[in-house]
Amino acid sequence: MxxxxxxxxxxxxxxxxxxxxxxxxxxxxxxxxxxxxxxxxxxxxxxxxxxxxxxxxxxxxxxxxxxxxxxxxxxxxxxxKELTGTVKADKFLYNLAPYFVIITALMALAVLPFAQGLQAFDINIGLFFLIGISSVGVIGILLGGWSSNNKFALIGAMRSGVQTISYELSVGLSLLTMVILTGSLQLSEIIEVQRNGWLIVQGHIPAVIAFMIYMIAGTAETNRAPFDMVEAESELGAGFHTEYSGMKFAYFFLAEFINMFIIAAIGTTVFFGGWLSPFGITESIPVLGVFWFLAKAFVLVFLMMWFRWTFPRLRVDQLLTLEWKYLLPINLVNLVLMAIVVWLNLIIQF
Structure with a gap:
């Protein structure tokens, strides 16, 4: 329930x-x-x-x-602070854009299982829903950059479209690799499968590869350094939200951090057992489940912050080369490897 x-x-x-x-x-x-x-x-x-x-x-x-x-x-x-904007901006789209990123982040939070039974919606296509809704947020960035009537904002928005569309493939394929292992898209069922061990352990080497690709691509999808080409303060002012101020700027700023948590929370759910205790203890108290879920998620958040303060920003060509020439081919091969692992396990059980 x-x-x-x-x-x-x-x-x-x-x-x-x-x-x-x-x-x-x-x-x-x-x-x-x-x-x-x-x-x-x-x-x-x-x-x-x-x-x-x-x-x-x-x-x-x-x-x-x-x-x-x-x-x-x-x-x-x-x-x-006063809400300012350019005179020639498209007022309707300019004011609408921040709400796209806020609403999509809220919708993603609604299906995350913070503990057993502690989620707003436990739908049977939960993982597919999260992948789909995460791609809608980029519309807000594109609208904000285009409607601002600012060349730097427009360049940042165009970069965001290219970056998000590219790295969504790797995020989706890495999660699909784990779906092959679990046989379900429902987040609660994915967690239940892990009562005897986290999927990153059950899935052997393909699961580890999938997790590494997921973290790299997830960091890129949230437009965080070293993949922050969308903002790139040294090149584009403030990027797609150059012309935003006050609470409208805060919406974009806040959504970036919430999206980072969502990426970490999905990684926690799919790879590290979600709210399950790492010591094999069944949680009957929801508070303990919330503690373990948040503890694991914040470890992954810290990892993403570590990326930011360790690696320099990539160029646009390096950004796309990493995805299309390296991550995507590795992901496709890894998908086949996971299928072979699952097939061999079935043969052994039989």
Missing amino acids: NSMLSINEWFLTFMPAGAAGIAEMISIAVIYLTIFAVLGLFLVLMERKVAAWFQLRIGPNRVGYLGLFQTVADALKLVS
Whole structure:
């Protein structure tokens, strides 16, 4: 039973079915918006602390204890800033673009299993849904860059289209490799398969290769360094959101960090057992499941931050060469290898 059904049953105890349905949707929306905001603020603070650690600096240390409320202060500053834009911008598309990236990130969060039964929707095509919805977010970037009527924003948006479309292939194929092993697209079933061991172990060498390709391609898909050609501050000002300010800029900024968490969360679910304890203990308390899920996800988030502060930015030609000449062929061969591994396991069991 998922969390949505549980909340619905609770509302039905003291209100009619129609009112319970509306109250259920509102409460779920409020919960996920709260998770979105708190998670975004924490990830921004984590990024700044990790960057300071890598560069032997102190990092945020003024607002609150050890600077813990620095991102809250930054958010309040962004809320209070004036919303500016270019005179010749396409106003409708310019204002619509930030909501594309926010809504797609929220929709992706809704199917992630934070613990047993703790997810808004446990659909049987969960992994396919995540791959599909992640490709919609690029529309917001393309609209924002084009509607701004700024050449730097347009170049950044065009780069984003090329980059996202290219690296989505590797993300999808690496996850498809694991689907061959599990035989299911439903995230809860993928986790259940891992009760006897994480898929990265069960899948042997092809699973390790799939995970490595997934992390590289996932980092590129979220437009993070060393694949941040979309923003490329030293070349394009601020890239596709050059003409955005205040909360509209914050939407793009926040969505980037949430998408980074989503990539880490999918990796946690598919490769590392999701909310399952690494010690083989069955979690009957949802809080423990949430702890293990977040702990694994934040380790992968840290890995993506490590990439940013270690490797220099790639050129556009290097970016596309890496995908089309290396990652994609390796992925296709690895897909066949996983199929052979599954086939041999079936023969042995038979």
